[in-house]
Structure formats: structure tokens, C-alpha cells
Amino acid sequence: MTVIGITFGIIFLAEVADTSGLVTLVLASRYSASLVLVGVCAAFLVQVGIAIAAGSVVSLLPERPLEIALAVVFLVGAVLLLRGEDDDDDAAIAKDPLTPWRVVVTSFGVTMLSELGDPTQIITATLAARYDDPLAVGIGAVLALWAVSALAVFGGNRLQRVVPVRWVTRATAAILVVLAVVTAVEAFRD
DSSP states (O other): HHHHHHHHHEEEEEEETTHHHHHHHHHHSSSSSHHHHHHHHHHHHHHHHHHHHHHHHHHOHHHHHHHHHHHHHHHHHHHHHHHHOOOOGGSSSSSSOOHHHHHHHHHHHHHHHHTTTHHHHHHHHHHHHHHHHHHHHHHHHHHHHHHHHIIIIITTTHHHHSOOHHHHHHHHHHHHHHHOOOOOOOOHHH
16 A cells, blocks of 8 residues: 555656646547546556556566666656656647547547656656556556546646646655655665
């Protein structure tokens, strides 16, 4: 449960600060919110599966070099979050899907494209390698991504009015830096 909670917290904060939540919000403002949520949640399930598989393979590497690499990846994740690139994902949104199936497929496709190589996917893979518990990391990551998606679809931008995105981004980056330091200390402690 601890790994699920840690993963949920980190991924939730990272995803709230990410632009894909805004893309989900835009999709939900144009199409049926429940259909958008189905497509987005399916995409996140696939995305987490890919990240967990990558992290599980990485965890087979020798421990000390792996911990050093993980510390670097945590730092890179923090830098990527703080860099805050604005992707123009709106261009990928189809203008008028007519059927429910097309809304789901469009939501799935836009989310998959915007999330591949995203900091949350990298963080998920890193956590899977770090904790050597891919199921717990996968559960925590999927629940966090689904929770953020539900907030984006049904909560709109109310969260942004209460908590500025830059604070969430900085908090997530700070957590990643702490994880990098802890991982580096563990690598050199042995």
C-alpha cells in the first residue's frame, strides 16, 4: 500500500501540472464527458502498461548503476516538469466526431500521443524500477492518472483557480529531487 500511495501522490501531482489535463478538459468541453473519460482512461491504462514494462526491464540491471541511473532520471523528470513546455495538442483533436465510438477513439489517440515519453510515463517507469513492485506502481499510477482525468473532465479548471499550476509543478519537482537524492545516497551507501 505504501508504494501505491507514493506512486499515486507523485504521478497525481505531475499529471495535474501537465498539459494533457488541459487537453482532456478541451475534449470534454466539445464532446460527451463520459465518452472522453472512457477514451482517456483506456489510453492511460495502456500508457502505464508500457511504462511498467520498461521499468521492469530496467530493474534487471545491476543495482548500483541502476540506482545512479534512476537518480539521474528523477532529476531529469524534475527538470522536464519545471521546463513546462507547452505542447499544441489541440491540433490533434478532430473537429466533429459524430459517433460515440469516434469520441472514445479520438480521446484515446490524443491522450496516447500526448503522453508517450511524457514525464509521468518516465516517472512511472522509474518508480517501477525503483520499488521492484510493478503491480503496486501500476495501480498507483493508473489511479492517479484516472483521478486527474476525472478532475479535468468533471472539475474543469476550478483546481487551477485554487492552486496555481506552477505550485503543483514545483512541489512535484521537489519530490523528484528528494527521490533522486535518496536514490543516489542508497547507491553509494553500499
